[in-house]
Structure formats: C-alpha cells, structure tokens
Amino acid sequence: xxxxxxxxxxxxxxxxxxxxMASIVLATVGIVFVLTYFKLWKWLWDExxxxxxxxxxxxxxxxxxxxxxxxxxxxxxxxxxxxxxxNMNFLNSVHYNEIFTTHGTVMILFMAMPFIIGLMNVAVxxxxxxxxxxxxxxxxxxxxxxxxxAMLFNISFVIGGSPSAGWxxxxxxxxxxxxxxxxxxxxxxxxxxxxxxxxATGINFLVTILRMRAPGMTLMKMPIFTWSALITSIIIIFxxxxxxxxxxxxxxxxxxxxxxxxxxxxxxxxxxxxxxxxWGHPEVYIxxxxxxxxxxxxxxxxxxxxxxxxxxxxYAMCVIAGLSFIVWVHHFFTMGAGAGVNSLFSITTxxxxxxxxxxxxxxxxxxxxxxxxxxxxxxxxxxFIPNFTIGGVTGVMLGMASADYQYHNTxxxxxxxxxxxxxxxxFGMFAGLTYWYPKMFGHKMNEKLxxxxxxxxxxxxxxxxxxxxxxxxxGMPRRTYTIEPEWMPLNLLSTAGAFVLAAGxxxxxxxxxxxxxxxxxxxxxxxxxxxxxxxxxxxxxPHYNFATVPYVNSHEAYWDMKETGATTYxxxxxxxxxxxxxxxxxxxxxxxxxxxxxxxxxxxxWLAIPGLLGVIICMVIRSFDxxxxxxxxxxxxxxxxxxxxGRKE
Amino acid sequence: MSEHTEHSxxxxxxxxxxxxxxxxxxxxxxxxxxxxxxxxxxxxxxIIMILAVIQAVLQLVMFMHIAEKNPIPQYGNILxxxxxxxxxxxxxxxxxxxxxxxxxxxxxxxxGGGSExxxxxxx
Numbered sequence: 001x002x003x004x005x006x007x008x009x010x011x012x013x014x015x016x017x018x019x020x021m022a023s024i025v026l027a028t029v030g031i032v033f034v035l036t037y038f039k040l041w042k043w044l045w046d047e048x049x050x051x052x053x054x055x056x057x058x059x060x061x062x063x064x065x066x067x068x069x070x071x072x073x074x075x076x077x078x079x080x081x082x083x084x085x086x087n088m089n090f091l092n093s094v095h096y097n098e099i100f101t102t103h104g105t106v107m108i109l110f111m112a113m114p115f116i117i118g119l120m121n122v123a124v125x126x127x128x129x130x131x132x133x134x135x136x137x138x139x140x141x142x143x144x145x146x147x148x149x150a151m152l153f154n155i156s157f158v159i160g161g162s163p164s165a166g167w168x169x170x171x172x173x174x175x176x177x178x179x180x181x182x183x184x185x186x187x188x189x190x191x192x193x194x195x196x197x198x199x200a201t202g203i204n205f206l207v208t209i210l211r212m213r214a215p216g217m218t219l220m221k222m223p224i225f226t227w228s229a230l231i232t233s234i235i236i237i238f239x240x241x242x243x244x245x246x247x248x249x250x251x252x253x254x255x256x257x258x259x260x261x262x263x264x265x266x267x268x269x270x271x272x273x274x275x276x277x278x279w280g281h282p283e284v285y286i287x288x289x290x291x292x293x294x295x296x297x298x299x300x301x302x303x304x305x306x307x308x309x310x311x312x313x314x315y316a317m318c319v320i321a322g323l324s325f326i327v328w329v330h331h332f333f334t335m336g337a338g339a340g341v342n343s344l345f346s347i348t349t350x351x352x353x354x355x356x357x358x359x360x361x362x363x364x365x366x367x368x369x370x371x372x373x374x375x376x377x378x379x380x381x382x383x384f385i386p387n388f389t390i391g392g393v394t395g396v397m398l399g400m401a402s403a404d405y406q407y408h409n410t411x412x413x414x415x416x417x418x419x420x421x422x423x424x425x426x427f428g429m430f431a432g433l434t435y436w437y438p439k440m441f442g443h444k445m446n447e448k449l450x451x452x453x454x455x456x457x458x459x460x461x462x463x464x465x466x467x468x469x470x471x472x473x474x475g476m477p478r479r480t481y482t483i484e485p486e487w488m489p490l491n492l493l494s495t496a497g498a499f500v501l502a503a504g505x506x507x508x509x510x511x512x513x514x515x516x517x518x519x520x521x522x523x524x525x526x527x528x529x530x531x532x533x534x535x536x537x538x539x540x541x542p543h544y545n546f547a548t549v550p551y552v553n554s555h556e557a558y559w560d561m562k563e564t565g566a567t568t569y570x571x572x573x574x575x576x577x578x579x580x581x582x583x584x585x586x587x588x589x590x591x592x593x594x595x596x597x598x599x600x601x602x603x604x605x606w607l608a609i610p611g612l613l614g615v616i617i618c619m620v621i622r623s624f625d626x627x628x629x630x631x632x633x634x635x636x637x638x639x640x641x642x643x644x645x646g647r648k649e
Numbered sequence: 650m651s652e653h654t655e656h657s658x659x660x661x662x663x664x665x666x667x668x669x670x671x672x673x674x675x676x677x678x679x680x681x682x683x684x685x686x687x688x689x690x691x692x693x694x695x696i697i698m699i700l701a702v703i704q705a706v707l708q709l710v711m712f713m714h715i716a717e718k719n720p721i722p723q724y725g726n727i728l729x730x731x732x733x734x735x736x737x738x739x740x741x742x743x744x745x746x747x748x749x750x751x752x753x754x755x756x757x758x759x760x761g762g763g764s765e766x767x768x769x770x771x772x
Contacts, residue, residue: 234726238733274741322729325736329744338748 011161014095016078021158050582052136053543054121057143059440061118062433064147066509068110071154075103077502080464084495086485096481097164101187102157104167108287109191110150112421115429116290117146117201120229122436124205126534126541127223129214129549129557134207136580137622142197142204144590149194152597156186160601163187166479168276169250171261171269176254182601188251189597195240195247196593202236205229214533217552223532224300224313224555228293231317232286235324239282246275255603270335277328285324288420289317291428292359295381298431299363301528302378303370309362310555316355316362323352333404342401349399356392360385375528376450380431383458384423391419394469409479412472418465430457430508438527442540443519449511457504463497531556536568538644544577544632547641569641576631585625589618668711675704 011017035041048056078099082091091099125133133139156162161183165174174184209230213222222230249260250272259265261272300307307313329337329345363385372378394416398407407413438444467490476487483491526535536558537546548570553560561567596611679697682688688696709715715727 234729238730242737268745271741271745274744278737278741322732325733326740328740336747337744341744341748 009159011158016095017158024158045584046582049587050140050584052132052140052580052582052586054125054133054136054139055440055541055543057139058118058121058123060143061114061121061146064150065111065115065118065429068106068114068150069505070509072103072106072111073502073505075099075106077498079103080495080498082481083483083491085492086483086488088482091481093481094164097166097479098157098162098183100479101163101166101169102153105153105163105187105191106150107421108167108283109194110146110153112287112425112429113194113198114146114150115433116232116287116425117142117198119294119429119432119436120201120205120232120290122440123432123534124226124229125208125212126439126537126545127226127532128209128212128217129533129546129552130208130212131545131577132580133204134212135204137583137586138200138204140583140586141590142200144587145197145200145593146194148590148594149190149192149197149597152193152594152601153186153190156183156190160186168273168280170276171250171253171272172263174250174272175262175269176257177262182603185251185254185601188247188254189601192244192247192251193590193593193597195244198236199240199244202233202240204233206233206237209233214549214552214557217557220311220314221552221555221557223557224296224307224310225290225293225532227314228289228296228317231321232289235282235286235289235321238325239279239286242275243279243283246272246279249275251600255600270332273332273335274328277331278325280331281328282324284420285320287425288428289320291384291425291432292317294428294432294435295363295384296366297532298377298381298435299366301435301530302373302375302381303367304373304529305366305370306531306556307362308365308368309358312358313362316358319355320352323348323355327352330399330401330404333401334408346399346401350396353392353396360389376445376447376454377431377435377528379451379454380427380434383454384427384431387419387423387427387458387462391416391423395420407472409477410472411468411476411478414478415465415468415472418461418468422461422465430454435528436534437515438522439525439534439539439541441516442522443515444522444527445511445515446519449507449514453504453507453511455504456500456507460497460500460502460504464494464501465497467491467494467497526558531559533557533568536561538641540644542637542640542644544579544637547577547637548573567645569645571638574634574637576633577637578629578631580629581627585618585622589615589622592618664711668707671707671711672704675700675707 006012010021035044048060051057078091079096082088082096121133121139125131161181163169163174163183163186165179165184165187169184169187172178174187209222209226249258252258253260253262253267259267261267261269263269296307296313327345327349329335329341330349333342333345363381374382394412398404398413398416434445434450471487471490471494474487474490476483476491522539525537525539525541527539528535532555533546533550533552536550546568548568550557550561550566550568550570592611592614596608596615599605599607599609599611679700682693682696682700686693
C-alpha cells in the first residue's frame, strides 16, 4: 500500500516537484486558515460557490484564468531556463516533455478559454440589457466543470505524473503502447470534463443573445463584443463535440483496449490528428474572436468615435467562423497528403487573411481622426495591431504548403503562434479586464502601474519571441530540450525576454492588489465615457442589472441615452424582477464528476462507477427541482437604485 | 429564468423521454448490427447510415423543436450545422485517404498500391 503511494501515486524523486508539493500544501493550509480565522466559509458558500449570478461567475472565471496564467507562465520560465544555454541540466528530457505539454494545454484550455468566457459572462448580459444569462444554473455548472477539469489536469504533476505527449497529444506517442503510464489519462479526462462546461457555455450564450436582448435591439444593433460572443458560441457548439468524440475514442483506446487510433487492429493514428485539428483550428478562432470584440469596443471608446465599418466587422467575423472549419489540414501538411489536399487547404488558409485584414483596416479607420485617449486598455489595443499583424503575416507564410515543409515544427511556428495568441488573445484579455474592471469591482486599475506592466509585457514579449523566428529559420526544432551551441545567443536573448515578460505579469497582478487598496471608488457607472449598455447601469451593478430596460435604437445604445438624458431607472415602468435562486448542486455535481474522472484516470472502476451513478442522481434531483426563482419587489429596487443614484448628484 | 413551458401538464417531459429512449434503442441496434449481426459489410454500412438519419430526424423533432413555430427562425444555424457535418465527414475521408483514392488509376499515386492499404501502411 505505502509502496504504491510512494512509487506510483505520488511523483517522487525531483527536487522541483517536492518544492511544488510543499507549496501546494502550504497554500492550501494558508487558504483554509484564512477562511476559518476570518469566519469566511459561510460567506464563500453563500456568495460565490453557490452563485448563479453571471457577474460573480465571470469574476471566478477570470481569477481561475489568472491563476492558470501563473502556472503556465512558470512552466514557460522553466523551459526558457533550460534552453538558455547548451547542455543545461535544469530539466531532464522527460520533465521537459511534461512541462511543454502542460504549458500548452494549460495556456489554451485553462487560461485563454476561461478568460474569454469570464469576460463574456461579465459583459454580454449587461451589453444586451438582460438580467442574467438564459440558463443561470447551467452557467454555474459550466464554471464548476471547467474548474474541476482544470484541477484534475493540474494535480497530475504531483499525483501520478503529468501528460508528456504535447498539448496535441498525438498518437502513437500518446497511445497505450508508448505511454503505458496513467499520465495521458489526465489529459483526456481533464479536457473532457472542462469541455462539457465549455459546450454548455456556448449553448447558454447563443440562447441568451438570441432570446434576451433589450427591446428594439435587433441583431445588427448589438454591441460588437456581443456579436463576437455570438459567433464564438456558434463555433463552440459546432467544434467542441468533435473534441469530445476524439477524447472519448482515445479514452476507449487507452482504458478499454479498443483500436481507433492504434496501428494494431487497423486503427488510424493520423485520424487523431485529423479530429484534433478539426476542433483545434476552430478553437483558435474561439479564443481570438472575443479578443477582436474587446479591441473593437476599446478602440471605439478611446478614439471617441463610432466603430468604423460595423457591418463589415460583423460579416468578417461570420466569414472567419465559416472558414475556420475548412483549414484544419494546414496543421499537418507534412503528413504527406496529395497535392490536391494540401493545395486546397493552403488556399483556404490564405483566404482567412482577407476578413482579418478587413478588421485591421476597420480598427485603423476607427482611430483615423479620432481624439484618442491613451488609457491602459487603449495601449493594449494599440500594441495588438502591429504585433498581431506580424503573427498573421507569418501565418500566411506557414499556410503555403510547400514552404511549410521548411517551417513545420521549428521555432518559426512557435514564434508565429505566440505572436497570434499573446498579442491577440492575451493582450485582448488584459485590455478587456482593465476596461471592464471598474464595472466588476467598482474601481479602476491604477493607470501608472498599468502602463509599467504594459511596457514590460510588450517589450519582454518581443524580446522573447522575435528571435524565435530566426531560430526557426536556423533549424531549431520545436520541443527539443537541449540546444546546439550556434543557437545560443538568440536563445539567451529569448530567455532574458521571458523574464521581462514575467515581470510584466507580476506587476499586473500587483496592480490588482494595489488598486483594490488605493484607487478611488467609482462614483458613476460610466467609467470611460462608454457607448454601450453596460455603462448605463450603476456601479456596483445591482444583482438584477437593470431596474428598467431601455428601448434600443442603435448599436451604441448608451450613447443615444446620454444624448436624450434617459437612464435605466424609469420609476413609471418599474415591475417586480424575476431572478433565479442560488444553487449548491452545480458545484456538488461537478465535484462528483471530478471524483469519477479521477477514478477513471487510475482505472479504479470501484470509484468511477459509483461516481457516475452519483452524477446521474444529481441529474435526477435537478430534473425534479421546480424552483422557479423569486421576484425582487419594487420597494427593494427603488431603495437600491436611489441609494446608488443618490451618490451621483 | 429558464422557462418551464414545454413540460406537459403532469410535469413530466414526455416528448423528451420518448426521444431519449428511442435514441438509445436506435444506437443499440446500430451497435448490434455492426458488432454481432454478421451481415456483409455493404449491408452493415447501409443499415447504420439509415439508422443515423432516422436518429438525426428524431432528435431534431423531439429535442430541437424543429416542428414548432419559432419566432426567430434558425435556418442559418441549421444550414451551418449541415455544412459542418459534411465537412467533418467528407473532409476526413478525403484527407485520411491522403487525397489519393482517385489518383491511383492514372498516376500510380506516387507509391502505388491500393488506397485502402496505403492509409494504414504509410505511417
């Protein structure tokens, strides 16, 4: 028994892992102590763990995303340290494999995804004048399945060992023959669990946006971020089932001995790559389109102009959504398919540059002759345009199938997708977080610290990744754990840049603490002289969002209201507001799913089967839950609104 | 804020339960046909394709409200769904045959051999 725990269950033998274990134990003890000492357990349960309020769920998503950004960032720093000099002995090859695998998986699925979904949760219902999302219970359930999926993936590095076959988890490397340990199961079940939540979020936001808009707000009068959320939801709904199926098939291969992806038994290993990228390419657009939406909002607000080419922006996003499903083979041109296959996917890939280019010109057009305010969100947006364009142009280079045989799996590719994902998604999320921060927490983030962290991040980012284009052209392959001496100068530069980038993130996080203590509180709901409905309600936002929902005439609803002097508090139109009740079931059900998945990871059917039964019981309990929520009485709305608006005068 | 309007008077969603059970039955029949029936392969493929179409229609009617009058028609999304389904299935078959299945006749397909075997032996 002890032998099993020490040798197989826990990961032992590496000082870094012991350090990680100690810090996990210390952090857990610390959190439990603080919660108990300040008697916060009940507050935590009542206000957050059981909440179905989209604003609080959004905040929890973003906190989780920042924590995962820290984890993925530490992975990145360890890799850059190992690659700084030739023959470094910081990480051995196995450990290095585990770290690039977890870095990729964590950053895409547990950092970028919750960050965009968090901002969607915070902003979309407010932008369309809704009181909550269409299915608040499902929204809480989505968050908790994501959270437990992420936890399942993250515990792997101290319990059982991390997956090590890359974030793409290609077979046969990830298959049962070459990875007989349980490591890969964490990848399969962690992604499966969080994927359920993501799919549910897609459905939730599609229905919310189609059915719960303010009166008068036709589709073409929606704020552009809401449009991006709508398109993203549609891509999620169509793309994530493919991942679900692919993961399920590989789980069957690994745990139950089927042969979908193994050569033995006439399986097809490349079918995994095919299915993975059928999901994986749309996934790229799932994480970039909301960032485009954020930049459109931010640039329009801070250039103090209406968004240039609103309709072109919408159509461009629709075209991107369609094209995103027909380019997947460009991830494995080197598989060696015939000229017909590769040239078709080359052309579709290059086609994507057209709608993206339209968007870039629209942002420039929005800024043209605008009176630009250089606040922190705007700085992120301004840095995004040139950096993202570098990523986009190198993407077109990679998209040429014949040239791709040279670039494939070199650091050129690594540099390309970091230019797209960091300059696109991460800058977008930082812009969005800074932009909506006053709406979420009632105070802005400190401008000065924000600018310092911005410059550290942008400069560090370019020092890290620009040299990698040249390393790629010099032939440095991806996922190598030692470097040749002739690659040393650029690698050393890249490593130095990574630490500057990390400093930018540390300052960003410190800014959250600093701003909470010292920034002046918001007096109005309209922190940035905004243009869409989320700025029309008071700050802090009442739990029902809008006392009365205004009639919307254009895609800049609040701008119109400011001109006519209208507010979201029209006493003559007050009605009791129907709100959903808080529920404990989502977190309990997701925790049971976590236990079942953990059992499946270890092939412990005595744990997995009761766990699955528990999930079914939870579904039955939910099916017979006829709680229709409650109504907020008019008196309470009046009291809340007058208190919030009284401060304004 | 979810609306409980679609339940019948007894509170049990009869339509959904029927759809759910029928879907499971159709899936089991398909699994039986493939694994245990011992029919010739073309027959198996024909049967499971027919069962798949029946199940798709069943789900559209029972779960997706396609027969109901909807204030906001969703033709765009339905068509997009068909487009994605076609891309996933036809695209995968084409890509996984390496785009060579019709090239064998005239050019020998590079390395020769039937396309079926090539899928499995090239990598």
